[in-house]
Amino acid sequence: DADVTQTPRNRITKTGKRIMLECSQTKGHDRMYWYRQDPGLGLRLIYYSFDVKDINKGEISDGYSVSRQAQAKFSLSLESAIPNQTALYFCATSDVAAGGEAQYFGPGTRLTVL
Amino acid sequence: QQQVKQSPQSLIVQKGGISIINCAYENTAFDYFPWYQQFPGKGPALLIAIRPDVSEKKEGRFTISFNKSAKQFSLHIMDSQPGDSATYFCAASSNPKKTSYDKVIFGPGTSLSVIP
Numbered sequence: 001d002a003d004v005t006q007t008p009r010n011r012i013t014k015t016g017k018r019i020m021l022e023c024s025q026t027k028g029h030d031r032m033y034w035y036r037q038d039p040g041l042g043l044r045l046i047y048y049s050f051d052v053k054d055i056n057k058g059e060i061s062d063g064y065s066v067s068r069q070a071q072a073k074f075s076l077s078l079e080s081a082i083p084n085q086t087a088l089y090f091c092a093t094s095d096v097a098a099g100g101e102a103q104y105f106g107p108g109t110r111l112t113v114l
Numbered sequence: 115q116q117q118v119k120q121s122p123q124s125l126i127v128q129k130g131g132i133s134i135i136n137c138a139y140e141n142t143a144f145d146y147f148p149w150y151q152q153f154p155g156k157g158p159a160l161l162i163a164i165r166p167d168v169s170e171k172k173e174g175r176f177t178i179s180f181n182k183s184a185k186q187f188s189l190h191i192m193d194s195q196p197g198d199s200a201t202y203f204c205a206a207s208s209n210p211k212k213t214s215y216d217k218v219i220f221g222p223g224t225s226l227s228v229i230p
Contacts (some may be wrong), residue, residue: 004157021163034125040123042203042222043158058217090157094218099147101218 004106006091013081014110021076021109023091031096032074033103034058034066046089046094049074072090081113118206120221127228133191135224137204140185144206144219149178149189152201152223161202162189194228200223 004025013019023032034046035058045058047066055068064087067075078085088110092103119138125131137147148163164171166177171178174217177190191198207218 040222042120043220045217048217077187092157102148102160102163103150103158103218105150105159107157 004091004093004104006089006106006109012114014114015080017081019055019078019081019111021091021111023074023076023106025072025091025093025102025104025106027093027095027104028071029093029095029104030071031094032068033092033094034042034047034064034074035090035092036060036085037073037090037108043090048078054084078111078113081111083113086111086113091114117202118204118219118221120224122224123222124225125227127191127194127226129196129228129230131194131228133194133198133226135202135204135226136186136188137206137221138184138186139206139219141206141208142185143208146207147178147180147187148205148207148218149216150203150205150220152203154200158203160206162225163211189198194226196228196230199226199228 007022031053033048035043044060045066049055049068052068065077088108090108091106094103147223149161150158152159153160162173162176166181175192180187201223203223204221205218
């Protein structure tokens, strides 16, 4: 987990507020991902980035935006938070050069929107 | 077609028993099948993975069995221990250099409890 870090680890915010979740990695991987985890639903992809200039929507991108500031940094923003965005958020990286899509996850950010 | 189904949703096993978690997929383009283990308060971590050119892969007490014709794969945990208590996710993906599918699809997860 130390290779992929996320800040903050916990965040409580109010409806309508803008918040940013940050992710940094020292693994040197090109690919980075943002997922949200909800009980019983597993991991759902919000956005993914294959390099600094290549950003793609995942299956649940509405209400979210991302920024890939550098190879090592990928931020997730909630422009106007709503209660159903309360979830556990994970950043991940992957190394295609290793021959597969093995993903390396950060420790997660627990977000509560009141 | 990109869905990965996983069962059971939760599993309770006695210490020393065998834990079995099953997954099924539909997209024949998938060619990489990892399992992830997640402890409370932590991110998922890669446990073991298999490619469809083999029917079984074993790493310690963890074994993946793969049935390509049935499009099913399963995780077996032998001699289950309380320390194995975690949530397990199966997943499927394809080599992004070969096909247009370039994301990992996760199953919904199985919560495993190993009781002493």
